[in-house]
Amino acid sequence: MKRLAAVILAGLCLSCAEDPIPKPKAFLRLDYPQANYHTVQTALPFSFEQNEIAEDIDNIKVDKSKNTFGLDIQYPEMKGTIYLTYKQVNKDNLESLIKDAQNLTQKHVVKADEIIEQPYENKLHNVFGMFYEVGGNAASQSQFYVTDSVNHFLTGSLYFYAKPNYDSIYPAAVYLKNDIKHIMETITWN
Numbered sequence: 001m002k003r004l005a006a007v008i009l010a011g012l013c014l015s016c017a018e019d020p021i022p023k024p025k026a027f028l029r030l031d032y033p034q035a036n037y038h039t040v041q042t043a044l045p046f047s048f049e050q051n052e053i054a055e056d057i058d059n060i061k062v063d064k065s066k067n068t069f070g071l072d073i074q075y076p077e078m079k080g081t082i083y084l085t086y087k088q089v090n091k092d093n094l095e096s097l098i099k100d101a102q103n104l105t106q107k108h109v110v111k112a113d114e115i116i117e118q119p120y121e122n123k124l125h126n127v128f129g130m131f132y133e134v135g136g137n138a139a140s141q142s143q144f145y146v147t148d149s150v151n152h153f154l155t156g157s158l159y160f161y162a163k164p165n166y167d168s169i170y171p172a173a174v175y176l177k178n179d180i181k182h183i184m185e186t187i188t189w190n
Contacts, residue, residue, distance in 0.1 A: 101145035
């Protein structure tokens, strides 16, 4: 009986601890440096300003069968890349190039929570296009196309080297979205 009383007394003493309190929800705080830009002169007929934290563009990919040229702007710290694709416009292909760019964005509708379209127009530099912000767990968080409607057509897409978990990549996606908009705003055709 004394043993049973000792066990009960020990149990009561040990169980009188404070109740566990769940930790409050929090978000990972990632601080990225303020963006500083420099002009990138490419071998292609356009230039733009690129964030200094991105790696310098070292080569142009050529797909002769599709007559396209590709540039990759890599952000190793954020595990992301902005893929740029340039095509020459001729009298017959502008409409199909725009449809292809729009269809590329619409492929993300399955996983996206929303797709926000933002038209872009810079009459001074003859740059017209559309910026797409893709919300949710889609593979690409931002996409765009710009053209002068006569000679040049450029598309861009942001991809991360990670599973698209929107909550996790959100800070980097917002930072790079601003870089994409800056690229669009600083494009000049040569």
